[in-house]
Amino acid sequence: MEALLRPIYQERASDPNTLGIILVEKREEVSPMTDTFDSILFIITSESNQPVYTKHYTYNDKKAALHIFTQKQLRKWLILGTNPKMVDWLINGRVVFDRNEYLEGLKQELYEFPINGRKARMGIEFAKLSRRYLEGKLFFEQLNFLDAYNHIIDSLHHLARLAVFENGMHPEIMVWKQVKQLDPSIYKLYDELISSEESLEKRLELLFLASDFLIHSRTKDGAQHILEVLSLKEFWTIQEIHEQEELKNYSVDLEVFIEFLVDKGFILIEKQPTKSNEIMHRYYKIKA
Incomplete structure (x- = not known):
């Protein structure tokens, strides 16, 4: 399904507010990691009027979810531990866009856990x-x-x-x-x-x-x-x-x-x- 999603995340990558994009694919038949979706596009932005934005897509019998979060919202979730999926997506998802190695630095921080x-x-x-x-x-x-x-x-x-x-x-x-x-x-x-x-x-x-x-x-x-x-x-x-x-x-x-x-x-x-x-x-x- 990535080929179908590529135009979507390429468009988002051209936005200067976009810091990084991660693609998460379903690993099991019923996957709690992806909220039962076949694919997740996880996009982090520097700022937005909406700290959380979600959109769903479908193609034949497949379904995908787009999640856009501000870096401030992501930090809040990581501090409070209220959204454990974020950790899994950051660590195990595939990076398809990374502005100025933002995601690389974030993943390194997760691994080192200061x-x-x-x-x-x-x-x-x-x-x-x-x-x-x-x-x-x-x-x-x-x-x-x-x-x-x-x-x-x-x-x-x-x-x-x-x-x-x-x-x-x-x-x-x-x-x-x-x-x-x-x-x-x-x-x-x-x-x-x-x-x-x-x-x-x-x-x-x-x-x-x-x-x-x-x-x-x-x-x-x-x-x-x-x-x-x-x-x-x-x-x-x-x-x-x-x-x-x-x-x-x-x-x-x-x-x-x-x-x-x-x-x-x-x-x-x-x-x-x-x-x-x-x-x-x-x-x-x-x-x-």
């Missing part, structure tokens, strides 16, 4: 993990086992992605295939949760016991980014933490993550007086 970017990604992932894990534990204590199961599955997925980051790699769509090779202990937890013949209550009970250690052992590394940011000054209000540029990507998980780190002793509470004799301001500081 430590600063990795720490931020691990922090965001650990924040999501802590929230889902704590909520799952609460549901379990309330005997809401199906809700607990749903949350612990999500928390295991975040734990799996964290393990991939620890190995200097980016999580892909089939993250459990990666984790089976990189960290068999996490894969075993996941496998036992979904395939064990024990009752759901017993499976969850055993998993919480095992997960506590795995999460505790990763807390220092998972919290490294946020603790480094908070070390920039002595005390913080929660509003100042929300407004700190590097921490904005933690989004709705930020306050739960802060409280998790308070509970673990990584962040300390500093009380300051208010106009009332009974209520105190609550400030945060890292443990020296």
